[in-house]
Each structure stands twice: as structure tokens, then as C-alpha cells.
Amino acid sequence: xxxxxxxxxxxxxxxxxxxxxxxxxxxxxxxxxxxxxxxxxxxxxxxxxxxxxxxxxxxxxxxxxxxxxxxxxxxxxxxxxxxxxxxxxxxxxxxxxxxxxxxxxxxxxxxxxxxxxxxxxxxxxxx
Numbered sequence: 001x002x003x004x005x006x007x008x009x010x011x012x013x014x015x016x017x018x019x020x021x022x023x024x025x026x027x028x029x030x031x032x033x034x035x036x037x038x039x040x041x042x043x044x045x046x047x048x049x050x051x052x053x054x055x056x057x058x059x060x061x062x063x064x065x066x067x068x069x070x071x072x073x074x075x076x077x078x079x080x081x082x083x084x085x086x087x088x089x090x091x092x093x094x095x096x097x098x099x100x101x102x103x104x105x106x107x108x109x110x111x112x113x114x115x116x117x118x119x120x121x122x123x124x125x126x127x
Contacts, residue, residue, distance in 0.1 A: 029099035031068030
């Protein structure tokens, strides 16, 4: 079956360093998302504590997010955006997986589709 193979079986890349969903250190993505949240909060003139209360997210967590020390969960991001009365997309627009670091490959979905198509053609031609 075409979908039975993983990306790693079709496209060669190292597997030992998969990045987790939470940054272990400051990433440029976490820093930028946090900066955007801080700017929005400061433009409204509210404190971290105020934002935490409005968003129902612990204010120390908001502080970690603003400093880029922690990447927000989707739920936290939406709660914070709602409290700030902005679209959550404002905070993540232009952010890419590469900005989180630790990505062991640059394989795109198009690369995967093409590799599977080529493999299928080779099977038909060879047997």
C-alpha cells in the first residue's frame, strides 16, 4: 500500500534528533511569538497579572511565553489572543518549523509525494 511507508523510508534523513513539540531552549519562533504577545499587551496597558486573569492562564506562564522561554500551547495562545482581542493568527503569522531548530531534515510534503510516486513507478516498471 502506498501510505504504509514513512517519510524516513522514502527520503534519507537522520532520525536520532527529532524535535519535540516544546522548545527545550529559547528558539527564534518562541521569542518572536512572545514578543508579539508582549507588544499587544503593552499597547493595551495591562499587566502580566491582568492578562493572566483575563486569559485564565497563570501569569507566570504568560511571562515565560513573552520571554520566549516557553512555547504556548494552542489553547493558551487562543486564550491569550481572545483576552487581548486579537486574532490568534497574528501571533504565529510567518513562524516556521525551521525557527524552532532541531529539525533533522528539510523534507517537504511535495518531496514525500514525489518519492512515493517514483517508488510506485519503479515497482510497476520492475515487476
